[in-house]
Amino acid sequence: PPTPPSHPPPPPPPPNQCLDFIAPAADLSICRNFRFADLRNATLFKAKLDGVDLSFANLDGVDLREATLHDTDLTGASIRHAKMNKADLIGTVLTDAVLHAADLRGCNLQGVLMHGADFSGADLRNAMLADVFNAEKVSFARADLGGAVVTNAWLHQANFDGANLAHFRSEGTQFKGSTFWGASLQGVMLIDSSCTSCDLRRADLEGVGLRHFNAEGVNLEGANLRQCDLFMAILSRANANDVDFSLAQMQSVDFTGASLVNATFTGADVFLATFNEATIEGAHFEGAHNLQSASFQGVLGKLGSGEKLIINIQSVG
Numbered sequence: 001p002p003t004p005p006s007h008p009p010p011p012p013p014p015p016n017q018c019l020d021f022i023a024p025a026a027d028l029s030i031c032r033n034f035r036f037a038d039l040r041n042a043t044l045f046k047a048k049l050d051g052v053d054l055s056f057a058n059l060d061g062v063d064l065r066e067a068t069l070h071d072t073d074l075t076g077a078s079i080r081h082a083k084m085n086k087a088d089l090i091g092t093v094l095t096d097a098v099l100h101a102a103d104l105r106g107c108n109l110q111g112v113l114m115h116g117a118d119f120s121g122a123d124l125r126n127a128m129l130a131d132v133f134n135a136e137k138v139s140f141a142r143a144d145l146g147g148a149v150v151t152n153a154w155l156h157q158a159n160f161d162g163a164n165l166a167h168f169r170s171e172g173t174q175f176k177g178s179t180f181w182g183a184s185l186q187g188v189m190l191i192d193s194s195c196t197s198c199d200l201r202r203a204d205l206e207g208v209g210l211r212h213f214n215a216e217g218v219n220l221e222g223a224n225l226r227q228c229d230l231f232m233a234i235l236s237r238a239n240a241n242d243v244d245f246s247l248a249q250m251q252s253v254d255f256t257g258a259s260l261v262n263a264t265f266t267g268a269d270v271f272l273a274t275f276n277e278a279t280i281e282g283a284h285f286e287g288a289h290n291l292q293s294a295s296f297q298g299v300l301g302k303l304g305s306g307e308k309l310i311i312n313i314q315s316v317g
Contacts, residue, residue: 061083062079064082066085075097077098085123087107091111108127110129125144133153135156143160144164148168151171166184166187172191191212210233211233213230218235223243245268246267247268250270251271256276267289270291284303
């Protein structure tokens with residue numbers, strides 16, 4: 001097969017004439033080769049860097065507030081502690097870039113390529129990520145994504161451990177295989193999104209909107225889903241042991257083949273929910289609404305505290 005094209009060679013050793021253009025509000029599109037350049041703590045406030053090659057550059061501490069970086073190549077760049085709030089990064093390449101503790105508040109990240117990017121500890125409050133595809137193994141560990149909006153994105157195997165996702169909104173996004181250990185999820189809204197095979201153990205999702213949420217095979221062990229809106233959510237083959245679903249809206253939820261050992265459904269509305277072939281050992285359904293409309297065919301185990309479901313359960317194990 002043909003050899004893929006390689007990057008152009010790095011610029012010559014200093015002095016690189018392009019460095020003469022570094023200044024606030026500079027237009028660097030006229031001198032685009034900054035590969036491997038050392039721009040630590042440079043001031044590029046409101047600068048224009050459209051189409052510039054900054055791959056493998058050192059941008060630690062750089063001031064890029066309100067700058068435009070359309071289709072800029074930041075592959076492998078070090079962008080630690082950078083000031084980038086309200087920067088416009090439409091189509092920017094952030095593959096394998098390191099943005100530890102960078103300030104990205106209010107950034108526009110539409111169409112960004114970010115496979116393997118590391119946003120650990122970054123501030124992404126109120127940022128917008130849209131049309132971000134094939135973004136695998138991105139780290140948002142301990143990042144602040146409060147109020148951020150993500151639409152039409154694929155964030156597979158992402159790391160959200162310890163992240164702040166308060167009032168985070170996602171629509172049409174895939175989080176396949178992602179982890180959320182210790183993440184703050186209060187007020188999260190996940191609409192028409194999926195989190196298949198995700199790790200949400202012991203997550204606090206109380207009151208979260210999860211309508212049409214596809215979480216097949218998710219690990220929710222010990223999580224708090226009290227008062228969640230789970231309308232038509234898919235939780236088939238999920239590990240929901242010790243989960244609290246009290247007072248949740250669970251109309252038409254699919255729990256087929258799920259493990260619900262010691263789960264609590266007190267006061268939940270399970271209208272037309274499906275529990276077929278689920279394991280309900282020790283589960284609590286006292287005060288649950290519309291149990292008669294739910295399907296419990298082939299369930300395994302006995303309910304907790306001597307409870308009995310006043311419904312037709314077939315082939316109970």
